[in-house]
Amino acid sequence: MTTNPRPNRAQQQTLRAFLKAQSKPASLWLKLSIALGTFNAILMIAGAYLLAQAIHNVMFEGSSLSEVTHLLWPLAGIVLLRAIFLALSERLSAFAALKIKSTMRQTLLTKLSLLGPSYIEQHGQGATLNTLHNGVEELHDYYAKYLPGVAYSAFIPLAILVVIFPTDYKAGLIFLLTAPLIPFFMILVGSKAEALNQKRWQQLAVLGNYFFDRVQGLTQLKLFNATQTELKQIAKISDDFRHTTLGVLKIAFLSSFALEFLATISVALVAVIIGFRLFFGTLDFSTGFVVLLLAPEFYLPLRQLGSHYHARLQGISAAADMVTILNAPLPNQDTELVNNTTEYTTSDTIDSINIKNLTYIYPDSNEGIHNVTLSLPKKGLIAVVGNSGSGKSTLFDCLLGFHPQVIPCIYINGLPLAANDITQLQNQVGWIPQNPTLFFDSIGANIKLAKPDASQQELEQAAQQAGALEFINTLPSGFDTLIGEQGEGLSGGQKQRIALARAFLKNAPILILDEPTAHLDSQTEQHIQHAINMYAKNNLVLVIAHRLNTVKHADNIIVMDQGKITEQGSFEKLSTQHGVFYNLLNAAKQGGSDE
Numbered sequence: 001m002t003t004n005p006r007p008n009r010a011q012q013q014t015l016r017a018f019l020k021a022q023s024k025p026a027s028l029w030l031k032l033s034i035a036l037g038t039f040n041a042i043l044m045i046a047g048a049y050l051l052a053q054a055i056h057n058v059m060f061e062g063s064s065l066s067e068v069t070h071l072l073w074p075l076a077g078i079v080l081l082r083a084i085f086l087a088l089s090e091r092l093s094a095f096a097a098l099k100i101k102s103t104m105r106q107t108l109l110t111k112l113s114l115l116g117p118s119y120i121e122q123h124g125q126g127a128t129l130n131t132l133h134n135g136v137e138e139l140h141d142y143y144a145k146y147l148p149g150v151a152y153s154a155f156i157p158l159a160i161l162v163v164i165f166p167t168d169y170k171a172g173l174i175f176l177l178t179a180p181l182i183p184f185f186m187i188l189v190g191s192k193a194e195a196l197n198q199k200r201w202q203q204l205a206v207l208g209n210y211f212f213d214r215v216q217g218l219t220q221l222k223l224f225n226a227t228q229t230e231l232k233q234i235a236k237i238s239d240d241f242r243h244t245t246l247g248v249l250k251i252a253f254l255s256s257f258a259l260e261f262l263a264t265i266s267v268a269l270v271a272v273i274i275g276f277r278l279f280f281g282t283l284d285f286s287t288g289f290v291v292l293l294l295a296p297e298f299y300l301p302l303r304q305l306g307s308h309y310h311a312r313l314q315g316i317s318a319a320a321d322m323v324t325i326l327n328a329p330l331p332n333q334d335t336e337l338v339n340n341t342t343e344y345t346t347s348d349t350i351d352s353i354n355i356k357n358l359t360y361i362y363p364d365s366n367e368g369i370h371n372v373t374l375s376l377p378k379k380g381l382i383a384v385v386g387n388s389g390s391g392k393s394t395l396f397d398c399l400l401g402f403h404p405q406v407i408p409c410i411y412i413n414g415l416p417l418a419a420n421d422i423t424q425l426q427n428q429v430g431w432i433p434q435n436p437t438l439f440f441d442s443i444g445a446n447i448k449l450a451k452p453d454a455s456q457q458e459l460e461q462a463a464q465q466a467g468a469l470e471f472i473n474t475l476p477s478g479f480d481t482l483i484g485e486q487g488e489g490l491s492g493g494q495k496q497r498i499a500l501a502r503a504f505l506k507n508a509p510i511l512i513l514d515e516p517t518a519h520l521d522s523q524t525e526q527h528i529q530h531a532i533n534m535y536a537k538n539n540l541v542l543v544i545a546h547r548l549n550t551v552k553h554a555d556n557i558i559v560m561d562q563g564k565i566t567e568q569g570s571f572e573k574l575s576t577q578h579g580v581f582y583n584l585l586n587a588a589k590q591g592g593s594d595e
């Protein structure tokens with residue numbers, strides 16, 4: 001797993017620009033929210049003048065309450081309007097943040113699907129999930145609070161200065177001189193807080209990966225009695241994370257405290273000076289009172305910006321991981337095929353698939369498959385066999401588009417697949433891995449994943465074809481039976497049949513299976529084998545076979561050894577040829593596991 005090192009100044013600028021650019025889908029709502037917030041401040045200034053005037057008239061001019069109603073009614077209206085504007089402004093900024101987050105998740109998911117599963121494997125599933133979930137969540141306050149806060153801290157103090165200077169320039173000067181203290185202090189603590197925030201974010205990614213792996217392998221850990229050791233390790237990582245989080249919080253609390261203190265001192269300073277000036281009669285009450293009312297409001301946006309500064313740091317830390325994903329180059333971006341205008345399009349029926357000189361080596365390793373050239377027919381049952389580690393799964397992963405950089409080596413009907421478009425290939429493929437993924441949903445919904453608008457009849461037909469209908473019908477709720485995550489509550493064979501039904505429902509021209517009958521009893525195995533053979537009459541079925549007795553009826557057997565295709569042909573031909581297949585067959589006979 002990789003985490004981003006602390007971004008330098010230039011990278012931070014890029015991250016800020018990135019965050020700003022992401023606000024585009026909701027910029028109208030954000031602007032509206034800021035406009036309402038600014039209106040609210042203008043009303044507050046007007047309200048301060050009205051209140052000061054009303055009190056001045058009652059206390060110093062001897063006016064009765066009824067004589068100041070022309071001031072009090074607008075004041076009441078202002079109070080009401082301010083409450084409405086404030087609520088609307090907050091709702092709009094929250095709505096804008098929600099919109100930005102959902103667009104961001106969508107963008108990240110689209111990019112991840114283009115990068116393929118190997119990217120996620122390389123970077124860690126936990127860390128990727130952390131970016132998609134926590135990372136995107138961390139942006140909420142950045143957009144809902146920090147960004148509007150930046151605008152308010154520029155507009156509101158400026159608006160107050162504009163009205164205070166003509167009213168009382170001395171008070172205006174005090175405001176002007178004390179205001180920079182707050183941003184200055186913010187920048188001072190910002191650098192330390194930023195480093196800590198970055199560290200905290202990296203630790204969260206490590207924790208995410210660690211948790212994800214351990215929770216997935218909990219049963220194994222229990223069986224190997226390793227739960228205690230792992231718990232200790234998790235406790236240690238959590239403790240490191242706790243320490244850093246506390247460090248971040250300590251700085252956040254300290255800076256909040258210091259900002260409050262600075263603002264309070266500044267307001268007190270203004271109040272003392274106003275008090276002296278009133279005492280010595282160099283200032284009239286109504287002006288002094290307006291200044292006193294506006295003083296806390298002058299510092300408020302700056303104080304709030306200080307407390308939202310934490311949201312900025314969190315947003316920048318989280319954005320670094322998002323930028324890494326979004327900037328990750330699509331592996332086939334540089335190939336000469338990008339500009340190829342004659343590409344295969346999904347509307348064409350598949351007549352042939354050719355793989356030409358396909359080499360895929362896993363990152364940071366020498367393992368993979370080398371220089372594979374293979375012609376696959378339009379239909380038929382093709383089995384891929386070979387020793388463990390010979391490259392069968394890697395070849396299938398390439399065909400499934402999981403390693404996008406090799407897509408240019410795949411030709412359909414003699415035409416290359418569109419570069420950068422894995423989905424184009426995947427739309428044509430039904431796939432059942434050894435442990436198919438079933439989701440926490442009903443059996444019907446799990447099968448319908450392949451074709452959401454399938455009718456009940458189609459659903460039943462696919463289940464029947466996969467040998468699953470009988471057991472589904474014995475369940476109390478049939479197709480509506482809820483299954484747990486990863487098919488919890490079903491046997492291995494039942495899960496396999498549901499996955500097979502899903503693949504049959506998709507009715508893709510290419511069906512790729514990894515040892516499809518591994519978990520089945522012999523009767524069901526025969527049933528499924530028959531269904532697969534029938535499917536292969538009209539489509540191409542590629543099967544990884546570990547048990548050689550299942551490949552007897554294959555139209556072609558491809559034998560892999562050390563990442564290369566060493567031989568291919570029918571069962572009869574290969575079993576007489578003294579090659580890898582012959583050795584595999586003999587080894588299986590001696591082991592008594594096959595044949």
Ligand SMILES: Nc1ncnc2c1ncn2[C@@H]1O[C@H](COP(=O)(O)OP(=O)(O)OP(=O)(O)O)[C@@H](O)[C@H]1O
Pocket residue numbers: 121362363365367368386387388389390391392393394395
């Ligand atoms: N994620 C990975 N990172 C690095 N090397 C890998 C990775 N996955 C597989 N390999 C290596 O690539 C080679 C081919 O592996 P592959 O899984 O394709 O073999 P296989 O024939 O499917 O094996 P099996 O029958 O045991 O499933 C092996 O040497 C394996 O160690």
